[in-house]
Amino acid sequence: MRTRDRILEQSLGLFNAEGLPRVSTNRIAAELQISPGNLYYHFRSKEQIVEWLIRRLEQRIAPLADPAVAVVALDDWWLTLHLGLEAITAYRFLYRDMDFLLHEYPRCGARVQHQVALSVRAAMRQCQQLLAAGVLRANAAEIAALARQIVFTATCWPTYSRLMHIGEAGAEGPEHAAYYLLALMSPYVDGASRQYLDYLRSKYVR
Amino acid sequence: MRTRDRILEQSLGLFNAEGLPRVSTNRIAAELQISPGNLYYHFRSKEQIVEWLIRRLEQRIAPLADPAVAVVALDDWWLTLHLGLEAITAYRFLYRDMDFLLHEYPRCGARVQHQVALSVRAAMRQCQQLLAAGVLRANAAEIAALARQIVFTATCWPTYSRLMHIGEAGAEGPEHAAYYLLALMSPYVDGASRQYLDYLRSKYVR
DNA sequence: GTCTATATGCGGATAGAC
DNA sequence: GTCTATCCGCATATAGAC
Numbered sequence: 001m002r003t004r005d006r007i008l009e010q011s012l013g014l015f016n017a018e019g020l021p022r023v024s025t026n027r028i029a030a031e032l033q034i035s036p037g038n039l040y041y042h043f044r045s046k047e048q049i050v051e052w053l054i055r056r057l058e059q060r061i062a063p064l065a066d067p068a069v070a071v072v073a074l075d076d077w078w079l080t081l082h083l084g085l086e087a088i089t090a091y092r093f094l095y096r097d098m099d100f101l102l103h104e105y106p107r108c109g110a111r112v113q114h115q116v117a118l119s120v121r122a123a124m125r126q127c128q129q130l131l132a133a134g135v136l137r138a139n140a141a142e143i144a145a146l147a148r149q150i151v152f153t154a155t156c157w158p159t160y161s162r163l164m165h166i167g168e169a170g171a172e173g174p175e176h177a178a179y180y181l182l183a184l185m186s187p188y189v190d191g192a193s194r195q196y197l198d199y200l201r202s203k204y205v206r
Numbered sequence: 207m208r209t210r211d212r213i214l215e216q217s218l219g220l221f222n223a224e225g226l227p228r229v230s231t232n233r234i235a236a237e238l239q240i241s242p243g244n245l246y247y248h249f250r251s252k253e254q255i256v257e258w259l260i261r262r263l264e265q266r267i268a269p270l271a272d273p274a275v276a277v278v279a280l281d282d283w284w285l286t287l288h289l290g291l292e293a294i295t296a297y298r299f300l301y302r303d304m305d306f307l308l309h310e311y312p313r314c315g316a317r318v319q320h321q322v323a324l325s326v327r328a329a330m331r332q333c334q335q336l337l338a339a340g341v342l343r344a345n346a347a348e349i350a351a352l353a354r355q356i357v358f359t360a361t362c363w364p365t366y367s368r369l370m371h372i373g374e375a376g377a378e379g380p381e382h383a384a385y386y387l388l389a390l391m392s393p394y395v396d397g398a399s400r401q402y403l404d405y406l407r408s409k410y411v412r
Numbered sequence: 413g414t415c416t417a418t419a420t421g422c423g424g425a426t427a428g429a430c
Numbered sequence: 431g432t433c434t435a436t437c438c439g440c441a442t443a444t445a446g447a448c
């Protein structure tokens with residue numbers, strides 16, 4: 001089953017680099033120096049390749065949204081968020097062309113939608129834990145809006161940033177998004193936690 | 207020149223409803239009950255249709271980014287932002303498939319990029335005016351991050367919202383984005399202005 | 413498992429008559 | 431200005447030999 005894995009790996013790389021709709025199955029095969037027919041022996045369709053890639057992403061982010069994980073300090077939140085950003089970066093093609101995904105491969109699109117919905121719920125849970133721990137100071141409406149903003153920014157900022165600074169190195173990496181995520185959180189944090197947050201933020205100044 | 211305008215109007219409607227890549231020139235012609243050849247008599251290419259639509263959008267938002275406009279009260283800011291959101295909604299297909307746009311029609315993509323860059327600059331100017339007027343309370347770094355967040359949210363939230371709540375009415379309208387834009391601004395506003403902001407926000411609760 | 417060859421369909425765009 | 435007919439190229443996917 002070696003060829004199968006090579007197809008998945010090469011597809012992920014090409015999809016991230018050039019975008020799902022612009023990478024044809026013929027292209028993937030050519031890049032791997034195998035025939036198109038061979039590729040279709042391993043995967044019934046292009047959609048199936050995408051579906052297996054999504055499966056890998058799901059396994060990677062599932063532990064981050066696990067309710068059992070306690071988030072009681074800013075550090076816990078930050079680690080979780082950073083791991084999430086890295087996962088999103090590694091599979092950024094899914095978020096980059098979501099409109100295409102949803103229309104061309106509805107099953108895949110629905111799965112990504114579901115993952116994002118789970119992330120929103122997890123973000124709310126984590127914000128509430130931080131509130132209970134006294135790290136955050138905000139009312140219920142603010143918490144809800146903040147959690148949604150966090151997930152929105154984490155998923156969409158890399159794409160936005162890439163579009164606006166096309167060709168610039170690192171524009172789609174997690175660092176750009178990280179800075180703005182800290183900025184979102186900042187007004188609701190004070191005391192010692194706020195100092196730590198400012199410290200983190202200073203590491204991401206451009 | 208009647209047919210030409212009908213083509214533009216119909217294209218805009220179809221692009222917004224189904225997305226730029228999924229609406230073919232043949233489809234536009236069929237919908238208007240004219241022949242594909244006729245369409246290509248009026249526009250050399252599909253790209254030219256898009257280019258004329260962008261031109262209309264540019265004319266619509268230019269006055270909103272005009273440095274001559276004074277933004278000294280929360281009300282001024284809110285009006286400008288709301289007009290901007292309505293313009294984005296009216297031409298949402300441009301933001302919905304920006305990756306496609308940038309790769310397939312680089313000239314068009316660059317123009318939209320340029321418009322967004324202008325919007326960021328305008329947002330910063332306006333935030334600084336609000337700061338000077340005592341409506342906002344923030345340092346320079348916070349102002350810069352806030353202005354970027356505002357433009358990012360205004361341009362990307364409608365698309366994100368639509369993808370997450372596909373089929374739901376109003377998900378891509380300006381209202382959803384409006385609520386979160388006010389939430390972004392809120393922590394940096396206090397006193398009488400804050401009360402007014404909360405009042406505005408209450409009108410958009412879901 | 414892997415290849416070659418090919419079916420099938422669609423989208424953008426053009427030619428030339430009316 | 432508008433039509434009909436058609437070219438061209440590409441992408442997904444399949445058939446059948448090796």
